[in-house]
Amino acid sequence: MRKRQLSANFPPDPKPALLLNSKAGQEQMTPVTRRGHKMKTLFKAALAAALLAAPIALFQASAALAQQPLRLTITDGVIEPMPFALPMFTAETGGSDQMAADVSRVIAEDLVGTGLFRQIPQSAFISQMSFGQQPAFADWRAINAQALISGAVAVSGDQIAVKFRLYDVFSGAEMGEGMQFAGTAAGWRRMAHKVADQVYSRITGESGYFDSRVIFVAESGSKEQRAKRLGIMDYDGANVQYLTENGLVLAPRFSPTGDRVLYTSYESGSPRINVLDVATVGRQQIQTAGGEMSFSPRFSQDGRQVIYSLTNGGNTDIWRTDLASGQSQRLTDAPSIETAPSLSPDGSQIVFESDRSGVSQLYIMSANGGDARRISFGEGRYGTPVWSPRGDLIAFTKQNGGYFHIGVMRTDGSEERLLTSVGGGQALDESPTWAPNGRVLMFFRETLGASGGPNLYSVDVSGRGLRVVPTSGFASDPSWGPLQR
Amino acid sequence: MKTLTKAALIVLALSAAACTKPDRFANGAGDGMGAGNGIDQSALGSASDPRSPAYFSQTVGDRVLFQVDQSTLTAQGMQTLDGQAQWLLTNSDYLAVIEGHADEQGTREYNLALGARRANAVREYLISKGVPASRIRTVSYGKERPIATCADEGCYSQNRRAVTVISIGSLS
Numbered sequence: 001m002r003k004r005q006l007s008a009n010f011p012p013d014p015k016p017a018l019l020l021n022s023k024a025g026q027e028q029m030t031p032v033t034r035r036g037h038k039m040k041t042l043f044k045a046a047l048a049a050a051l052l053a054a055p056i057a058l059f060q061a062s063a064a065l066a067q068q069p070l071r072l073t074i075t076d077g078v079i080e081p082m083p084f085a086l087p088m089f090t091a092e093t094g095g096s097d098q099m100a101a102d103v104s105r106v107i108a109e110d111l112v113g114t115g116l117f118r119q120i121p122q123s124a125f126i127s128q129m130s131f132g133q134q135p136a137f138a139d140w141r142a143i144n145a146q147a148l149i150s151g152a153v154a155v156s157g158d159q160i161a162v163k164f165r166l167y168d169v170f171s172g173a174e175m176g177e178g179m180q181f182a183g184t185a186a187g188w189r190r191m192a193h194k195v196a197d198q199v200y201s202r203i204t205g206e207s208g209y210f211d212s213r214v215i216f217v218a219e220s221g222s223k224e225q226r227a228k229r230l231g232i233m234d235y236d237g238a239n240v241q242y243l244t245e246n247g248l249v250l251a252p253r254f255s256p257t258g259d260r261v262l263y264t265s266y267e268s269g270s271p272r273i274n275v276l277d278v279a280t281v282g283r284q285q286i287q288t289a290g291g292e293m294s295f296s297p298r299f300s301q302d303g304r305q306v307i308y309s310l311t312n313g314g315n316t317d318i319w320r321t322d323l324a325s326g327q328s329q330r331l332t333d334a335p336s337i338e339t340a341p342s343l344s345p346d347g348s349q350i351v352f353e354s355d356r357s358g359v360s361q362l363y364i365m366s367a368n369g370g371d372a373r374r375i376s377f378g379e380g381r382y383g384t385p386v387w388s389p390r391g392d393l394i395a396f397t398k399q400n401g402g403y404f405h406i407g408v409m410r411t412d413g414s415e416e417r418l419l420t421s422v423g424g425g426q427a428l429d430e431s432p433t434w435a436p437n438g439r440v441l442m443f444f445r446e447t448l449g450a451s452g453g454p455n456l457y458s459v460d461v462s463g464r465g466l467r468v469v470p471t472s473g474f475a476s477d478p479s480w481g482p483l484q485r
Numbered sequence: 486m487k488t489l490t491k492a493a494l495i496v497l498a499l500s501a502a503a504c505t506k507p508d509r510f511a512n513g514a515g516d517g518m519g520a521g522n523g524i525d526q527s528a529l530g531s532a533s534d535p536r537s538p539a540y541f542s543q544t545v546g547d548r549v550l551f552q553v554d555q556s557t558l559t560a561q562g563m564q565t566l567d568g569q570a571q572w573l574l575t576n577s578d579y580l581a582v583i584e585g586h587a588d589e590q591g592t593r594e595y596n597l598a599l600g601a602r603r604a605n606a607v608r609e610y611l612i613s614k615g616v617p618a619s620r621i622r623t624v625s626y627g628k629e630r631p632i633a634t635c636a637d638e639g640c641y642s643q644n645r646r647a648v649t650v651i652s653i654g655s656l657s
Binding site: 223224225226248250251264269270271292293295296309311313314315316337339340353355359360381383384397399425426428430431446448449450452477 | 554556589590591592593594595597598599601602604605606608609622623624625627629630631632634635636637
């Protein structure tokens with residue numbers, strides 16, 4: 001096992017060693033060294049030091065896990081959630097019990113929330129486990145745990161360190177390297193999310209998405225005079241902050257790096273595109289081409305351009321404006337409504353919504369405009385297409401016969417799959433946004449009627465794991481940001 | 486019956502008066518559409534005075550309705566707009582902001598574009614009847630500002646509307 005661990009060290013991960021640079025403070029990710037083997041520890045410490053200077057040789061899940069028996073492949077079929085055991089993380093310093101419990105809880109919530117994992121209750125455990133001990137694999141096998149997550153939390157002043165190791169119970173081997181995250185105590189949830197992202201990634205072969213944030217519209221007041229403001233929160237609804245005053249703001253979108261937000265605001269009297277800096281909360285209106293309103297903005301992949309809808313003389317088309325030069329280019333020119341553009345991850349194509357056929361459908365054109373081909377052909381109306389960050393799927397809103405759906409289709413329009421269904425005058429679903437790994441969607445479901453309102457939901461791309469994202473009040477128009485560094 | 490209709494008209498007139506605040510768009514950073522602000526009753530005038538905003542909203546009619554997904558004016562809508570054009574030509578110190586609205590079916594962004602289409606259909610009709618384009622501005626609210634909140638056609642048909650809001654002042 002030691003050998004395996006060492007050899008597992010060598011496929012280099014291109015990611016830099018310094019992972020986190022949050023407001024909460026700088027956090028470092030380093031391999032945990034195993035206790036009780038002095039030679040090994042020395043060697044590994046030297047190795048870790050060398051690797052910190054160079055791109056760190058962290059375990060690359062997808063490459064090295066190919067031979068591992070413990071593997072959960074996310075497919076379309078219904079799967080049995082994988083049972084895991086997570087003994088409460090060891091409190092390594094006095095007074096860190098509560099933090100250890102909180103970190104353990106958030107990691108488990110992240111994993112269970114995917115619908116792919118099931119937590120084995122503590123009461124079923126045959127043996128307990130402290131971090132650093134060799135697991136008694138027979139005891140964990142006996143309760144049918146397939147994965148075992150062991151960890152420790154140390155608190156020192158306002159600093160904390162979270163360590164973990166992941167074990168494949170049935171093969172009795174560690175999966176990947178133990179790791180440590182260190183930083184300020186205020187960022188403890190992020191450290192828990194980082195651990196969960198590692199576990200998720202090592203077991204599924206997909207990149208994680210827990211250490212990410214969502215921008216959304218927080219709503220209050222009566223339905224006739226709804227007040228709306230921008231909010232930002234962790235993907236699981238924690239750490240909400242509001243970025244604007246109450247007013248009328250619509251459909252925010254994160255920049256690819258998560259540092260800025262585009263949104264539509266009525267602050268000037270008409271709908272206009274604004275850009276907001278997340279760190280400073282400074283905001284300004286974007287000078288677009290001329291027209292009575294501009295809306296539906298999205299960043300280009302490099303964050304330097306905005307594609308959006310512009311209305312002139314009552315007619316709405318899609319335009320592109322370069323933020324630095326202010327130069328604008330018209331991308332569609334039709335008497336119909338063209339809106340909700342979304343760029344492919346390589347930036348070469350745009351999927352958008354148009355009612356040129358008489359009813360809203362989805363079309364794809366070159367990122368420079370020109371001819372568009374229709375990709376949606378099912379019954380009903382299609383809207384708000386969003387290209388997956390993986391490039392393989394397009395999520396959309398569909399309305400048919402009084403029912404509303406969030407769905408996905410391939411980029412050629414094939415294999416349409418509806419993930420949700422509401423209607424009958426009860427509710428509507430709208431506005432999907434992709435998790436950074438392209439495996440989960442968030443959207444809003446709005447209950448209808450005078451007292452109704454929107455709430456955020458997430459669902460797996462296979463349609464599993466539909467769940468409410470908790471917010472303190474009505475919330476709509478989510479935009480999922482990138483994994484944080 | 487009569488009384489009910491009258492009561493409804495008064496409510497309409499009061500809400501129209503609230504919408505006549507000339508500074509309603511200057512207030513964007515605050516509460517958007519003047520929610521919670523006082524009603525500017527001095528601007529209401531008497532409904533029997535044909536030069537008053539109350540007369541405009543009650544007798545002339547300040548709104549036209551649309552079919553699902555449509556921005557084509559109905560015969561009834563055109564009749565209302567004929568009256569609006571006449572009133573605006575007579576009362577040349579008034580400016581008009583035409584608000585386009587949609588029902589809650591359909592996505593937020595599509596409805597914003599649809600509301601703009603509806604407002605523009607009204608604008609073009611008024612211009613064709615001689616109202617100077619410089620006195621008319623349009624704004625779309627999409628599905629953001631319903632006036633009826635039930636989840637059926639009875640409410641949806643009232644929300645698919647374009648409302649002509651008149652004021653004395655400048656079009657920002």
